Amino acid sequence: MNRVLTVTRVQLVGWQNTVGWPWLLLIMIFAVNYAVFLAIGDIEDNPTTGALISIYIVVFVTSINWITQLLPFSMALSVIRRTFYLATALFLVVQSVVFGILLFLCQLLEDATDGWGIRLRFFGLNFIDQQNPLLQIAIYTMPFILLGFLGIFVAVFYKRFGLTGMWLLSTGTLLVLAGLAVLITWLDLWDGIGRWLTDQPMAAWFVGWPVLLAALLAGAGYLTIRRVTP
Amino acid sequence: MSTVVSAQQVSKRFRDVTALDDVSFTLEENRIHGLLGRNGAGKTTLMQIMTGQLLASSGRLTIDGRSPYENETVMSRVCFIKESQTYPQYFKVRHALESARLLFPGWDEDFAQALLADFRLPLNRQVRKLSRGMHSMLGIIIGLASRAPLTLFDEPYLGLDAVARHLFYDHLLTDYAEHPRTVVLSTHLIDEVGELLEHVLLLDQGRVLLDTTAEDLRGQVVTVAGPGSAVDELAAEYEELHREILGRYARATLRGTFGTAERARAKALGLDLEAVSLQDIVVRLTTAHARSGDATTTGTRKKETLR
Numbered sequence: 001m002n003r004v005l006t007v008t009r010v011q012l013v014g015w016q017n018t019v020g021w022p023w024l025l026l027i028m029i030f031a032v033n034y035a036v037f038l039a040i041g042d043i044e045d046n047p048t049t050g051a052l053i054s055i056y057i058v059v060f061v062t063s064i065n066w067i068t069q070l071l072p073f074s075m076a077l078s079v080i081r082r083t084f085y086l087a088t089a090l091f092l093v094v095q096s097v098v099f100g101i102l103l104f105l106c107q108l109l110e111d112a113t114d115g116w117g118i119r120l121r122f123f124g125l126n127f128i129d130q131q132n133p134l135l136q137i138a139i140y141t142m143p144f145i146l147l148g149f150l151g152i153f154v155a156v157f158y159k160r161f162g163l164t165g166m167w168l169l170s171t172g173t174l175l176v177l178a179g180l181a182v183l184i185t186w187l188d189l190w191d192g193i194g195r196w197l198t199d200q201p202m203a204a205w206f207v208g209w210p211v212l213l214a215a216l217l218a219g220a221g222y223l224t225i226r227r228v229t230p
Numbered sequence: 231m232s233t234v235v236s237a238q239q240v241s242k243r244f245r246d247v248t249a250l251d252d253v254s255f256t257l258e259e260n261r262i263h264g265l266l267g268r269n270g271a272g273k274t275t276l277m278q279i280m281t282g283q284l285l286a287s288s289g290r291l292t293i294d295g296r297s298p299y300e301n302e303t304v305m306s307r308v309c310f311i312k313e314s315q316t317y318p319q320y321f322k323v324r325h326a327l328e329s330a331r332l333l334f335p336g337w338d339e340d341f342a343q344a345l346l347a348d349f350r351l352p353l354n355r356q357v358r359k360l361s362r363g364m365h366s367m368l369g370i371i372i373g374l375a376s377r378a379p380l381t382l383f384d385e386p387y388l389g390l391d392a393v394a395r396h397l398f399y400d401h402l403l404t405d406y407a408e409h410p411r412t413v414v415l416s417t418h419l420i421d422e423v424g425e426l427l428e429h430v431l432l433l434d435q436g437r438v439l440l441d442t443t444a445e446d447l448r449g450q451v452v453t454v455a456g457p458g459s460a461v462d463e464l465a466a467e468y469e470e471l472h473r474e475i476l477g478r479y480a481r482a483t484l485r486g487t488f489g490t491a492e493r494a495r496a497k498a499l500g501l502d503l504e505a506v507s508l509q510d511i512v513v514r515l516t517t518a519h520a521r522s523g524d525a526t527t528t529g530t531r532k533k534e535t536l537r
Contacts, residue, residue: 003302010329017320069318073326075283076315077333078305078378226300230283 007079007087011070018065019095022058023102029054030122037120048121055099059144063092063151067159072230081225089218092148100141104133130202139206146210149217156224234259234380234412235280240289242275242436249275251436253289260410262402262426264417264444266512267433273416274312276433277382280414281310293380306335309378311369313385317357324353326368336377341405345371348397362389370398374405382414395419399426424508434516444508451511452488455481456501464496471514483514 011018029051037047066088074084107123115121130136158166184190235257242250250272257263265273278284279291282298282305291297298304317326327346331337346353349367351360357368366387373381387395403426406413417423430447432440440447451471454464458480461473468484483506486492496503506514 003306006332010332013328013332014318014320014322014325065318069316073315073317073321073329074333076310076312077330077372078281078308078310079333080282080300080302080305082300083302227285229278 003079003083004087004090007074007083008091010074010077010079011066011087011091018062022055022062022099025058026052026055033122034116034118034120037118047119048125050125052103052123052125055103056143056147059095059099060147060151063148064155067152067155071159071228075230081228082222085222085225088152089149092152093145096141096144096148097137099144100137100139103140104137107136135203135207139202142207142210142214146214146217149214149221153217153221153224156221156228160224160228232259233257235291235293235414236295237276237291238289240276240279240286240291242272242279242284243287248436250279250286253433253436253438255431255438255441257412257414257431258429259412261428262406262413262415263429263431264420264423264427264508265414265431265433266417266420267439268516270435271433272436273433274384277310277312277384277414277416280382281305281308283310307379308382309334309373309376309380310382311373311384311386313366313369313388315369319358321357322354323351323357323360323368326357326372327353330372330376334376334378336379338375338377341377342371342375345374345401348401349394363387363391363394366390367394374398374401377405377409377411380412380414382416384416385418386415387417387419395422399423402426420509420512421507427508430508432512432515434519439515439519440512447508447511448505449488451483451485451506451514453481453483453504453506453510454496454501455479455504456499460499460501464499464501471518483510485515 033049033051040047070088071081071084075081103123110116110121110123130139154166157169161169184193233256235255237256238254240250240253241248253272253276265276267273275284279286280293280298282300285299293304293308296304298308327342331339331342349364349371351364351367351371355364357365360368366389370383370386373383373386387398390398399422402413415423415427424444427444429443430440431438442450454461456479458475458478461480461482465473465482465484468486470482471485472483474481488503493503
C-alpha cells in the first residue's frame with residue numbers, strides 16, 4: 001500500500017501540466033464565453049453554453065497519457081504493473097471527486113452571482129441541476145471517473161494488443177451492438193426499452209450506470225495490464 | 231560471494247525471431263559484469279527479462295532466488311537504465327530526478343546533485359529538448375544515484391562525449407568501491423570499459439558465447455607472432471581464432487591455456503606473445519563463431535561455450 005501511495009506522488013510530479021492544465025483551459029474558455037455574452041448584451045433567456053465538456057475531454061486525454069507516457073517511465077524506475085494500476089485508479093478517483101466538488105462550488109458561485117452578473121449558465125446546465133448537493137457533486141464526478149477508466153482501458157488494450165487488437169475490439173463492439181439492435185427489432189422491444197430509458201431517474205443516468213460501466217472497464221484494464229510490455 | 235541473478239535455459243521467441251536461445255548463467259553479487267555482443271545479440275531482451283518488463287518464453291530467471299516479474303520486493307532493489315528511455319512529454323529534468331528520489335529506497339540526493347554539477351545538466355530544461363548526450367546523462371545520474379543493489383545499464387552513453395564518458399566510468403568505479411553493488415553494463419565501447427569489467431558475458435545470436443571472469447579470459451586468448459612454420463606448430467595445439475599472414479611471417483590469435491610452460495615453449499619456437507585486448511577477444515570470438523556456425527551443428531556450438 002505504501003508503494004501505491006508513493007506512485008501516486010510520482011503522478012503529482014509536474015502537476016501543473018496534468019491536474020492544473022484542464023482548469024487553466026476551462027478558465028480561459030469561461031473568460032471567452034463571458035466576454036462574448038457580455039458583448040452581446042442583454043438576452044431574454046439565460047444563455048447556456050456546453051463548454052463545460054472541455055474539461056472532461058482534457059481529463060480523458062490525460063488518462064490516455066498516463067498509460068502511454070507515465071507507465072513506461074514508471075516501469076523504468078522499477079514500478080511493477082499492478083502497483084502502477086492501483087495508484088492510477090486511486091489517483092483518478094480522488095482527482096475526479098476533487099474536480100466534482102470544485103465544479104459544484106463554481107455552480108454555487110454562479111447561482112449566487114445570478115450567472116456572473118449576466119445570467120450566464122456555464123457550470124450549471126439546467127438539465128443536470130439537482131437540489132441535493134451530494135447528488136450534484138456525484139453528477140459532476142462520475143463522468144470524470146468513467147472517461148478516465150475508458151481512456152486507461154483503451155490505452156492499455158492498445159499497448160497490449162497493438163493496432164490489430166484495437167481494430168478487432170472496435171469491430172467486435174460494433175458487431176455486438178448491431179446484433180443487439182437486430183435482436184431488439186426482431187422481438188419488437190423498442191417501445192418498451194424507450195419507456196424504460198425515459199423512466200430512468202437522472203441519478204441513474206449520471207451515477208448508477210456510469211459506476212457499473214466504470215467498474216467493468218477498471219476490471220478489464222487491470223486484467224489487461226498484467227502482461228503489458230512498457 | 232552469493233549469486234544475485236540466475237538464468238536457467240531462458241529462451242525468448244518473438245513471432246518469427248528467437249531473441250534468446252537456451253541461455254544459462256549466473257551473476258555474482260557485488261561485481262561489475264559486462265554484457266557484450268553485437269547488435270541484435272539479445273542483450274536488451276535479456277535485461278528486460280531480468281527486470282520483469284518481458285516474460286521469458288521458457289526457462290527460469292531469478293533475482294535473489296525469486297522471479298522479478300511483478301515482484302515488488304525484488305524490483306525495489308533493481309534499477310534499469312536504458313538508452314532509449316522515454317519520459318512523459320511535460321517532464322523537466324528536475325521532474326525525472328524527483329520521481330527517482332521518490333521511488334528508489336537507496337537514492338542519494340547529495341550524490342545526484344554532485345553528478346548534476348559534474349555533467350552540467352540544466353535542471354529546468356524539458357527532457358524532450360535535451361540533446362542526445364544530455365538525455366543519456368540524465369539516465370546515468372538516475373542509475374548511479376539510485377544506489378540499487380542491482381543496477382543495469384543498457385548502452386547508457388549514446389551521444390556522450392569522451393569527457394562525459396570518463397566522468398561516468400570514474401563515478402561508477404568510485405561509488406562502486408564505497409557502496410558495493412552488482413552492476414550489469416551492456417556496451418559496444420568494449421575497450422573503454424575493459425578495465426572496469428570483472429566478469430564477461432558474451433551473447434551472439436541469442437546464445438551465450440562466453441561466460442567467464444575478465445582475468446581468466448585474458449589468460450586464455452593470446453596473439454603469437456613469428457615465422458609462419460613456428461606459428462603453425464603452436465597453433466596446432468590450440469583453437470585458432472584468427473590469422474594474419476605477411477609473407478613468411480604470421481600472427482595468430484589462439485585460445486587455450488597459456489601457463490608458464492606454454493609461454494616458455496612459444497619463446498623457444500621464436501614466437502612473440504602479445505596480450506589481446508578485451509575488444510579484440512570479443513571480435514575474434516564472435517567472428518570465429520560465425521564462421522564455424524555456418525558449418526557445424528548446434529551441438530558443437532554449445533560445446534564452445536567457455537565456463
